Amino acid sequence: MKNTHIIAIASGKGGVGKSTVSANLAVSLAREGKSVALIDLDIYGFSIPKMFSITASPKTINGKIIPVESHGVKIMSMGFLVKGNEPIVWRGPMLGKMIEHFTKDVIWGELDYMILDLPPGTGDIALDMHHYIPQSKEIIVTTPHPTAAHVAERAGVMAQKANHDILGIVENMSFFTPPNSEEKHYIFGKNGGVNLANTLQTEVLVKLPIEPVEEDKISSAIFTEESPLYYAYKELAQKVQLLLQGAGDNYVNEK
Numbered sequence: 308m309k310n311t312h313i314i315a316i317a318s319g320k321g322g323v324g325k326s327t328v329s330a331n332l333a334v335s336l337a338r339e340g341k342s343v344a345l346i347d348l349d350i351y352g353f354s355i356p357k358m359f360s361i362t363a364s365p366k367t368i369n370g371k372i373i374p375v376e377s378h379g380v381k382i383m384s385m386g387f388l389v390k391g392n393e394p395i396v397w398r399g400p401m402l403g404k405m406i407e408h409f410t411k412d413v414i415w416g417e418l419d420y421m422i423l424d425l426p427p428g429t430g431d432i433a434l435d436m437h438h439y440i441p442q443s444k445e446i447i448v449t450t451p452h453p454t455a456a457h458v459a460e461r462a463g464v465m466a467q468k469a470n471h472d473i474l475g476i477v478e479n480m481s482f483f484t485p486p487n488s489e490e491k492h493y494i495f496g497k498n499g500g501v502n503l504a505n506t507l508q509t510e511v512l513v514k515l516p517i518e519p520v521e522e523d524k525i526s527s528a529i530f531t532e533e534s535p536l537y538y539a540y541k542e543l544a545q546k547v548q549l550l551l552q553g554a555g556d557n558y559v560n561e562k
């Protein structure tokens with residue numbers, strides 16, 4: 308997997324939008340003509356298949372898995388390998404095996420970007436990721452809420468201790484603009500992302516607005532041109548590409 312930029316999307320708290328950011332960053336990079344993989348490593352709380360409305364299981368050839376493709380992105384998730392909505396009851400060491408399996412036993416082809424949707428917090432998967440994919444860069448997702456930003460700091464410090472570059476902070480659910488108004492309402496506070504960026508000596512890459520969910524829409528978590536989030540994610544994808552321009556090769560640890 309030489310020449311592939313690997314970006315892990317991390318957060319401190321759950322529910323701040325890490326999977327939504329992972330999915331939409333992957334789709335936006337694919338829209339820019341890049342070859343993109345998205346691996347859902349949120350093993351206990353996988354949601355990527357649902358976000359893309361994927362019901363098909365991946366096929367295999369000679370014991371290797373062919374990822375499922377949606378919105379131009381090649382996707383692997385634990386959700387493809389379990390029946391229905393069954394909970395996963397794996398213990399620590401098996402998680403590392405899964406990272407190895409998903410990075411090495413899947414036919415990814417040539418990739419420009421591999422996006423990893425990590426579980427929230429600083430648990431086993433994050434530690435294994437640092438071990439198996441030491442070249443990975445990180446984006447930290449937080450809401451502006453002081454508690455979310457405070458907990459996200461731990462994920463950031465862990466990345467720094469493992470010598471992973473932090474590309475920046477995505478502040479999600481930053482503000483709400485009511486219909487027919489331009490006024491921004493800062494529901495969760497204003498400074499979480501900036502404060503976190505200052506503490507981790509990085510930058511806020513983008514501030515994403517709160518957008519009401521359209522429940523009846525297929526793939527409602529993937530934003531199209533009608534949504535302000537489409538343009539915000541486009542901006543994020545372009546910033547990420549700029550930041551990684553000229554960065555050295557980035558590949559999975561072959562050991």
Ligand SMILES: Nc1ncnc2c1ncn2[C@@H]1O[C@H](COP(=O)(O)OP(=O)(O)OP(=O)(O)O)[C@@H](O)[C@H]1O
Pocket residue numbers: 318320321322323324325326327328349352354426427479480515516517518519520528
């Ligand atoms: N900008 C946004 N505006 C409105 N709703 C959002 C926004 N971003 C995410 N959400 C919603 O918030 C919920 C949590 O998002 P998501 O699953 O991406 O979070 P997460 O951090 O990955 O959570 P976990 O780690 O617990 O799985 C989802 O229902 C998602 O649709």
